[in-house]
Amino acid sequence: MSKIKILDCTLRDGGYINDWKFGKKAIQNILFNLSKANTDIVECGFLTNKPYNSDCSLFNCVETIDALLEDNKNSDTMYVAMIALGEKEINPRLISDSANSYVDGIRLTFHPDEIDKAFEYAEIIKEKGYRLFMQPVGTTNYTDKQFLDLLERVNILMPYAFYIVDTLGMMYKKDLIRQVFLVDNNLDTNIKLGYHSHNNFQLAFSNAQALAEYNTEREIIIDCSANGMGRGAGNLCAELFMNYLNKEYSAHYDVLPVLEIVDQYLVPISLSNPWGYNSAYFLSAANNCHPNYATYLMTKHSLSMSSIGNILQQLPKEQKRFFNKQLIESIYQNYQSNAVNDIETITKLRKKFDGKEILVIAPGESVKSKKDTIQKYISKKRPFVISVNFIPDFVKPDMVFVGNARRYEELCDRLDIKKSVFTSNIPKLPKKAVKVNYSELISASNDASDSSGIMILKLLKKTSVKSVALAGYDGFSKNPLGNYFNNDYCGIYEPVLLQEKTLAISEELESLSKKMKIKFVTPSIYNKGKRSKKKA
Incomplete structure (x- = not known):
């Protein structure tokens, strides 16, 4: 078996999840615990030109990293940082020499169009005495010729390590071993081979095992992170791979300190900003x-x-x-988009809505928790009820508006086609279906472009409705299971995108409220009037 070393990248790659805001104490304790676990190499974070914040694992000089490593300076762990071209990288000329730092090495990552700049930076890093890790982004996208040409330049450079990088997590075992074969037979034997994987196909662990079993005299470095923390599908789980090497190759990693990192620091982050396969x-x-x-x-x-x-x-x-x-x-x-002539439909809807109170019910959680409130409103106002992308169980809507192809597939067997209106983007509608132009109802904002709740309001505005009441327009909370009246409506949860969507919908509602009176029957984060009262 080749000699395997583990490099932990929790504080760097994991930082994409929480914007690197681990907190100063957490960063120190994570570094300490990784050293306690006998991790061979620990990546402390990025070296960037951004202003330094002691609560983030983004650093503008090696001295800020050194301050965190005082308690670990006598350990056998190697400490490194990353310079990523194109990500507000710091020019290595601005960093101190390695002789004056606890940071032993610098990982340099670059895209194919940045190779010349990468080698320029690489020479400077070596001159300053750091162990140099050359890490090209997405080696799967290189042709064999491009890859071999790169290896030829790397042999002249003579870095500490060269990496195979599965940026998109698309490598099967045969793909990995093929690139390993190319590297092992064309890279100087004194250069170590690194492997950085992502877990899109859930193959990070099995591929790491295959690499550990590969017959080579070359030293191999395999990247991982605590609990696989990393952007998107995440990385190889450090605790899994440490335990595997202990069992299969009598390695001496202590897994418990890594599990303490997961329990104390990473689980709370994962609850609001999840990562992992989906x-x-x-x-x-x-x-x-x-x-x-x-x-x-x-x-x-x-x-x-x-x-x-x-x-x-x-x-x-x-x-x-x-x-x-x-x-x-x-x-x-x-x-x-699938344009239709909806002039006649708009005219008919205008006549249908004329002089009526309008209540639009969206499928937010409040439809369930505030059902009595909605029923009282209906009993008092006798409105024309429009439900959006669902059929409520406590009231028979006068019209169902469907602006979502996925929801149509779920509802089609229960819809009264004569009392339904569909946007033109929905495929395979019955011939008698009433359709309105999707392209004329979508928003200018990308983040709220296809919100059915906004599209129905725009349709009502087109039909000259001056006032509308809303129920179930809750907005997106941090708890994905609390966003809908039915958990079956929940889907992929990406906090940042949903936060942006909430803001965009709020702005759309504010804009619409200048042209029509909007009243909220149930609680909503979009109800700015309520928020301002609470603040007061």
Whole structure:
């Protein structure tokens, strides 16, 4: 067996989850516990040109890292930091020499179009005495020739280690071993081989085992993080791999300090900012694209899996590597759009709504918890009731508005087609279905573009409705199971995207409220009047 070393990247790669805001005490304790666990190499965080915040694992000089390592200076653990080209990296000329620091090495990560700059920085890092880790992003995207050309330059540079990086988590064992074979037969034998994986296909652990079993004299470094903490599908779990090496190769890692990190610091983070395998990350890897594309589409909760796959396939090859929000929204809206002539429909709806109180019920959790309040309102006002993407069990709606293809599939068997209105993006509607133009109801904001709750209000505005009452417009809370009246409506939960969507919907409602009177029957985070009263 080759000699295996573990590199823990919790404070660096894991920081994508919580914006690197672990807290100063937590950072110190995580570093201490990883050393206590006999971790071979610990990555302390990024070296960047951002202003330093002692509560974050982002550093603007090695001295700020040194201050955290005072209690660990006599350990056998090697400490490193990362400079990532394109991520507000610090110029290595600005950092102190390694002789004056507890930081032993610097990992340098770069994209194919940054290779020349990377090698320029690499020389400076070596001159300053640091062990240099060369870590190209997404080695799976290199052709064999590009990869071998890179290895040739690396042999001249002679870094401490060179990495295979599965950025999109799409490598199967045969893909990994093929690249390992290329490296092992073309890289100088004195250069260590590193492997950084992501867990989109849930293969990080099995691939790490395959690499551990690979027959080579070369020293191998395998990256992992406590509880697999890392962006998207996450990384190889440190505690799993440590335990595996202990059992299979008589290694001497102490897993308990890592579990203490998980229990004390990472579980609380995961409750509001989860990571780990899900369908979105599988689709990303399967389509060889940035994971945020699939996450963005899935948090809309409006598409089937086949539709998401079809949209991802439309991404231009050159745009797949980096997330482009405007691009994916444009492709999404184009995919959804199916123009119809709805002039006659709008006229009929205008006559239907004329002179009536309108109550729109969305499927928020308050539909269940505040059912009595809604029923009292209906009993008192006798409104024209419109439900959005669902059929309430306590009142028979006068109309059901469906603006979501996924919800239509769930409702189609129970809908009264004569009392339903659909947006034109929904496929396979019956011939007699009443349709309105999707493209004219979507919002200018990407984050709220396809909110059915906003689309029905825009439709009401088009039909000259001047006043509307809302129920079930709760907004998105931090508890994903508390967002809907029925847990079956819950989908992929991405806190940042849902927070942005909540803000965008709030802005849309504020804009609409200038053109029509909007009253909230049930509690809502969009109800600014209520919020201001509470503050007062």
